[in-house]
Amino acid sequence: MRHREQTDATIQDRTDGVRRLPGSPALGDDHALRGLDFASQDCLGLSTHPEIVAAAGDILRRFGVRSVCAAPEAGDPGLAVALERRIADFLQMEAALLCPTGRAAARTVIRGLVRPADHVVIDAAIRGGLREDAEEATDNIQPFRHLDADHCRDRLQAIRAQDARNGILVVTESLSPLDSGTPDLAALRAACDAHGATLLVDVAQDLGCLGEDGRGHLGLQDMLGRADLVTGSFSRSFASNGGFVAARTRAVTACLRVGEAALQALSPIQIAVILKAFAVIDAAEGRERRARLMRNVLNLRTALRDRAMSVCGEPCTSVSVEIGFGERARRVAHHLSDLGLLADLAALEDTGRLRLHVTAGHSDAEIARAASCVAAALDLARADTSAPSRRPRLRAAA
Known part of the structure; x- marks a missing residue:
């Protein structure tokens, strides 16, 4: 049977939703790289x-x-x-x-x-x-x-x-x-x-x-x-x-x-x-990790839909969100970086879809924060592309 789309909020949030990336500078450094990692594909956390x-x-x-x-x-x-x-x-x-x-x-x-x-x-x-x-x-x-x-x-x-x-x-x-x-x-x-x-x-x-x-x-x-x-x-x-x-x-x-x-x-x-x-x-631990992974996938898909976003396909480790093409896609990628969310942008220009790679180790807080970041980036991109151009118009010579 395929997974039904439902949420399970029985586990309390365990983190503030932000993780420091391995190998990044110290937290006090102005150039410290911090972000939510939804780009790596170690989906069961076995590495x-x-x-x-x-x-x-x-x-x-x-x-x-x-x-x-x-x-x-x-x-x-x-x-x-x-x-x-x-x-x-x-x-x-x-x-x-x-x-x-x-x-x-x-x-x-x-x-x-x-x-x-x-x-x-x-x-x-x-x-x-x-x-x-x-x-x-x-x-x-x-x-x-x-x-x-x-x-x-x-x-x-x-x-x-x-x-x-x-x-x-x-x-x-x-x-x-x-x-x-x-x-x-x-x-x-x-x-x-x-x-x-x-x-x-x-x-x-x-x-x-x-x-x-x-x-x-x-x-x-x-x-x-x-x-x-x-x-x-x-x-x-x-x-x-x-x-x-x-x-x-x-x-x-x-x-x-x-x-x-x-x-x-x-x-x-x-x-x-x-x-x-x-x-x-193949053991009981694997089943438990897959259950946690699917729970996170379903909760992220629900969180994205609750924010009026279109989620593609069936529940799986990669959650694909409809973003749009062209300038909007480029703006979304820019704002995601500013918001500190790492996502798979490889196919964004060609498909208009952003991919978030979910793992069994993501917390409830990280799932919620990822959905909020995508929604915020999309709203900012829409505002950017709908705003009137501020470039001066060229006038024809008299």
Whole structure:
């Protein structure tokens, strides 16, 4: 079941809502950097978890400091094998393959499987690695309307009417960073089955942090083990960089393993951190952290709506607010800085949406203050853009 939007004010405010940023000058300094951090993506707060820090320390003492390197040089190979097995079991897939980044995971699976004559049918909202690598692999790219499974099915039907032989890869995200929307994964699965297509689902945005069991929308929609391919990254929930490809058949990961993915590996410290994060996420503590995270998400969405702002998509770790485009968007970004709120501004100019990354560690006071800052910044931006220009008008020469 998806989360209902409701508030829970049973926990009293514990702070004044302002936190000093790490590494900033002393509080008495006139140039001290202070602000609310709604820009980082350590959504479960595992980067400072004592057991995870201890696991990293143990591996550091065993293997020393190692950068990303060739897989045979990465230390104990048993660690990587254990993590790949953990990922596959977590997603109910047959096998998994580690990659140095989520971007590398996208490159590995697209370039490793898609031939120039094949087709890629991709959600129109997907940008970044998946889209770029698909465009490099084949000219046969067919976008379908964002989250529209019916349009995807129409695309597949049209392709099969012209080409009954070559492969088709359907690419979607379990949770869209554009608008916090999620596709009907079962409908996409059915469309792929009907037209002989392969379904790839990227779970970078929700794995570990959404759903009672941390399986994200694959779990919420009863789709574990039903996608042909799953790609993702560890940076949002697992306290480490890194990425992976999981497959329903071991032959796929065996094929990919001889390509680019074999050239680099995660360091032993990264692997140990991710393994310990899996243990926390899959235990009662993980459920409690996800419950706190979702409570904060729902309360922030309600607080923003109470201030007459439009909130996009479904409840998830990133709360997207409609701000507007052009000069208003630039003014909002400026005023947020003055008000001391750190937010994700990366897509503001293109989408007109401000993203606030919520964590399990945010307090009630911080949630309320963040909503107030966004509302104040938007009001100031509206006033700026509606005020008459004070520039002197040029007069035509007599």
